[in-house]
Amino acid sequence: MGLLVLALAGCSMFGPPKLREEEIIPEASLYQQALASMDNQRFLTAIELLERSERQHPRGQLAEETKLMLVYANYRIGKFDEAILAADRYLALYPNGRDAAYVYWLKGTSYFAQIKDITRDQQISQNAIETYTQLIRAFPNSEHAKDAQDKLKVASDNIAGKEMSVGRYYQGNGQHSAAINRYRVVVEQYQTSTHIEEALYRLTESYLSLGLVSEARTAAAVLGHNYPSSEWYKRAFDLLARQGLSPQVNEGSWMAAQRT
Template sequence: MERETGHLVTLSFLRGGAGRTARAMAVSMTVLALAGCTGMNLFGPPKVREETIVPEATLYQEALNNMDRQRYLTAIEQLEKAERQHPRGELREETKLMLVYAHYRIGKFNEAILAADKYLALYPNGQDAAYVMYLKGTSYFGQIKDITRDQELSERAIEVYTALIRAHPGSEYADDAREKLAVANDQLAGKEMSVGRYYLGNGQYTASINRFRMVVENYQTSTHIEEALYRLTEAYLSLGLTGEARNAAAVLGHNYPSSEWYQRSYKLLADQGLSPAVNEGSWLTAQRS
């Protein structure tokens, strides 16, 4: 009976204040254990681990070394760290230049364009401004798709290359920019031709003329100029505007007498008893060189 009483006393003791204390202690220990496992700070906001400050020259040189080893992603991390830790450092201009280059080299063109904009905003007359403009233009150029796609990228490339040539005509990058500018212009002309041919094939002659005229007036150095003049001959004839058709063929023959497109234009007119003839009152006459 005493054992039973003792047992009952013990249970009563656990159910009483001491039991509650024990349970509270157990809960506290559990919370502390969880806090230790999860990194919780129960007495304030979590501590932010401070970034170790590395000398700017060290980060920059390490980035160059990694670029030499083709480790561009690592180099970008180091350059961004240099920017972050030394926003007014002596190598900040070089760091921003290398960020443009590193992004460009691994084909991260949008990032390269953004980095170029940041450089040019701070150093519009910097010693490497021409090179940065070239990388920016070429980042647009590298994303140009076929002529059936939207040509916004071609337009952006043309804009940047034109600005580069105007601002730095004697730059070593200007000549290459001129070559790429011609290709980008050809892309835009090709897009106009593609749409114009579509309209022409669907009998929308006025709409097609507007597209071909755009090529003749704005892209005279493109590879599409001869076909554009032939298509104008074809579209004008379809509308019964024989004077304009004859004039388009005459302009084509004047500028490209040995062109296959001129031979086709000549035959197209001849089949209707017509021949090329200049119309001094036509907008096309001014296109003769």
């Protein structure tokens, strides 16, 4: 116990011990060790080696490859936030690098992998959409663009599902104007989502509840025009028929432009 006190006192009297200088290892050696570690599924070790190479050789000949591998290694072990940060570092320095499309894909998929369900905040889905959109615009012919398109649809569907969930909540509480605003987002921004048919039906319901008959008839007419075989259209048609009404587009409605 006395030795411990003396050791601490020594630290107090003479200051903290000097940090040992990091041994400089050739860049190529660090990079090859990192690759070997990844081959052996030792990704944490690989990340340490790659980060060391970044510190010791920030402008080295393998700097771009090192930053790419940092994105990949973090992604592989599910350290998605770290992968996203590493991707941003790579893209800031090499926006048109030979692997930029792949880095965009890794970044987008790091967001995509964290999408849980429609009941949660959809910022992650929005981040995935933005990243995949950047990839598709910048590298439309990339081998990663097709997969990004597919994943973008899923992320968009997730956001549309969230809007529908909130809209149904408002509608169930009699807040029809608030519900309409949510359904309108789906109809205007997520036309390819799996929720579009229900959104048009819910608009028919909500507009009828507010006495906005022309808008209700328009919603049903657009639903029938775009999805004539839909079960949602049958329900909308029957809903109007019970009130002696039929689907009819009001050309002055915002929904008139939604006909495909």
